[in-house]
Amino acid sequence: ETGVTQSPTHLIKTRGQQVTLRCSSQSGHNTVSWYQQALGQGPQFIFQYYREEENGRGNFPPRFSGLQFPNYSSELNVNALELDDSALYLCASSLDSRGRREQFFGPGTRLTVL
Amino acid sequence: GDSVTQMEGPVTLSEEAFLTINCTYTATGYPSLFWYVQYPGEGLQLLLKATKADDKGSNKGFEATYRKETTSFHLEKGSVQVSDSAVYFCALSFQPGGTSYGKLTFGQGTILTVHP
Numbered sequence: 307e308t309g310v311t312q313s314p315t316h317l318i319k320t321r322g323q324q325v326t327l328r329c330s331s332q333s334g335h336n337t338v339s340w341y342q343q344a345l346g347q348g349p350q351f352i353f354q355y356y357r358e359e360e361n362g363r364g365n366f367p368p369r370f371s372g373l374q375f376p377n378y379s380s381e382l383n384v385n386a387l388e389l390d391d392s393a394l395y396l397c398a399s400s401l402d403s404r405g406r407r408e409q410f411f412g413p414g415t416r417l418t419v420l
Numbered sequence: 421g422d423s424v425t426q427m428e429g430p431v432t433l434s435e436e437a438f439l440t441i442n443c444t445y446t447a448t449g450y451p452s453l454f455w456y457v458q459y460p461g462e463g464l465q466l467l468l469k470a471t472k473a474d475d476k477g478s479n480k481g482f483e484a485t486y487r488k489e490t491t492s493f494h495l496e497k498g499s500v501q502v503s504d505s506a507v508y509f510c511a512l513s514f515q516p517g518g519t520s521y522g523k524l525t526f527g528q529g530t531i532l533t534v535h536p
Contacts, residue, residue: 348526
C-alpha cells in the first residue's frame with residue numbers, strides 16, 4: 307500500500323508569485339487535510355477536503371485555496387506569496403472526515419519565499 | 421480557542437535515561453489527545469493517542485495518560501534509545517459528532533536528542 311506522497315519536495319519562489327503543491331492520498335482515503343509548519347513551530351491547520359469539497363478551514367486568508375480531484379488527490383494553491391509563507395507544507399489523508407480515523411501524513415513540501 | 425502547550429526544548433538525554441515531555445491543553449469540551457513523532461526528512465507519525473479521561477495511550481515503550489483534572493497529557497519513556505531522537509508533537513482533536521471535522525491542533529514541538 308502506497309503512503310501519502312507530496313510533490314515537489316522543495317520549492318523556491320519570490321514574493322508575489324503563485325505556487326501549487328500536490329498531494330496524493332493513501333489508497334482509499336477520501337479526506338485530505340493541509341497543514342502549514344513554520345520553522346520551529348507545530349503544524350497549523352489550513353483546510354480539509356472531503357469528496358472534492360472544502361470541509362473546514364483554519365485561520366488562513368483566501369489566497370490559500372485548494373482542490374480535491376475525483377481520485378482524492380489534492381492541490382494547495384497559494385497566490386501573492388509573502389515571505390511569511392515560507393514553511394513546510396504537510397498534507398494528511400484519512401478514511402474519515404470527522405476525526406474517527408488516523409490521519410496519515412506525507413513528508414511535506416518545503417517552500418522558501420525570497 | 422483551543423491550544424496545546426509543550427515544554428520548552430530541546431531535550432538532550434543519554435541513552436537509557438528516563439524521558440518526560442510535558443503537554444497541557446486548553447479546550448472547550450473533551451478532546452482526543454495525541455502524540456506525533458517527526459523523524460528527520462519524514463512526515464508526522466502517530467505515536468499514541470487517548471480519547472477520554474484516564475485513558476493511557478502506549479506504543480514502542482512510550483506512554484501518556486489523559487488527565488482531565490490537570491488538562492495534561494505528558495509523554496514518558498522509561499529508557500530512551502538513540503533511535504528515539506526526533507521531534508515530538510502533542511496534539512488534540514475533537515470527538516466525532518463535534519464540529520472540528522478532525523482538525524488537529526498541535527503544540528510547538530519538542531526536539532529530543534539522545535546520545536550514546
